[in-house]
Amino acid sequence: METTETFESLVRAEFSRKSIYLNTASNGLLPARTVAALGEAALLRAEGRPLLPLYDDVEAARAAYARLVGVPGSRVAAGASVAAHTGVIAASLPAGAEVLTAEDDFTSVLNPFHVRGDLKVRTVPLERIAESVRPGTALVAVSAAQSADGRLADLPALREAARAHGARTYVDFSQAAGWLPVDAGAHDFTASVAFKWLLGPHGAAFLTVPEDFGGLVPVLAGWVAAETPWESCYGPVSELAHSARRFDLSHALFSYAGLRRSLELIEELGLSAVHAHTVGLADRFRAGLADLGHEPRPAPGSAIVSVPGLGSRQQELSEWGIEVSDRAGNLRAAFHLYNTAADVDRLLQALAS
Known part of the structure; x- marks a missing residue:
């Protein structure tokens, strides 16, 4: 972004x-352009018009996400949930x-490995995960930022x-x-909800895979995973997509129509500007908490x-018009691009009262 004024x-x-609203770690707010796109997509269905234009939104969203995480679009699969993507990885081991x-x-990163029943799942504290990789470890699965408390994994150390x-x-x-600026190309597999x-709306998620697919078997492949989807609607798919699209799940078209616009906004603002803004607010909150003795x-x-x-103050804060989360007795505040310094100060004032 050129100026703070333009960002704001x-x-x-x-x-x-x-x-x-300080609860993006649960759900992000929808931009106005996204809401408008959702309405337009719904009208296509309501009025009986062709939905084919919405498939262009899927591809545009895929390309935008690829740019955001630093990989070619050919390495990005479009799905519906992290749990489903984890399931594909678990099934391929x-x-x-x-x-x-x-x-x-977070459970979606873990549970598919546990339900297999024939895998050796080993668990260690986040801070020890890099040092705990050993000969015989086939896969390390971890969140870049922890849902419960925001702790960041040391991804460079883990990769090495x-x-x-x-x-x-x-x-x-x-x-x-x-x-957070991330590099999907530094890892074999990554996933994210939208x-x-x-x-974005619910119902969209992404998976990134290596160019050689990393040994993954597309066990959830349907017609959209074919190299020529519209020629693969009946009978077994004769030729899977030559790209990560072979891991696509049937597309939630409305969700991707909205998500395309949300990703456009993030690109317009610039990820570096969003990162500086959000972390600056979080640091302001941390400093204010220290002044309050927390x-x-x-x-x-x-x-x-x-x-x-x-965490027990979550309901009280909500009644005052401040939305945060209660996670296992902890108050969780998550700062994003639509938050301001005034939001931080209001939360601190409420906690001090």
Whole structure:
């Protein structure tokens, strides 16, 4: 972005909040352009007009996400949830393979490995995950930013440890993509939902894979996973897509129509500007908490701040028009591009009262 004024004017034009919304780690707000696109997509269906233009939105969203995470669009699959993408990865591992995970990571990153029943799932504290990679570890699965408290994984250290031991890496960007600069190309597999920091509707998610697909088997492949989808509607798919599209799930067309516009907004604002804005607000909140005698969970550099012992105030704060989360007794505040310094100060004032 050229100026702070331009950043703020773009944000003001897209969001009309009715509360101090500090809960993006649960759901991001929808920009006005996204709401309009959803309405237009719904009208196509309501009026019986062809939905074919919406498939262009899927491809535009795929390309925009690829730019955001730094990989070619040919490495991006369009799906519906992180759990489904994790399931494909879990299904592709051989029996007895060791999967290394972080304690209390988000369930969608973990559970498909557990339900296999024949994998060795090992769990360690997040801070020890890089040093815990060992010979025989097949895959390391971890969130880039922890949902519960915003702690950031040391991804460069993890990548180097995995390479040293021949392990693959799977990183969930759901709490990172959209505010934190990330590099999907540095990992074998990454995934992200779109309804948090990417500001999209529910029902859209992305998976990135290596150019050689990393040994993944497209066990959920349907007609959209074919090289020529419209010629592959009946009978088995004779030729899977030559790109990551072979891992696509049937597209939630309305969701992608909206998501395309949300990703356009993030690109217009610039990820570096969004990152500086969000982390600056989180740091302002951390400093204010210290003045009040509260100590948040250590998560330097994160846009998510978790404060032990204050989760019980979530309902009270909501009644005052301040939306945060209660996570296991911790108050979780998540700062995004539509938040302001005044939001931080209002939350601190409420906590002090």
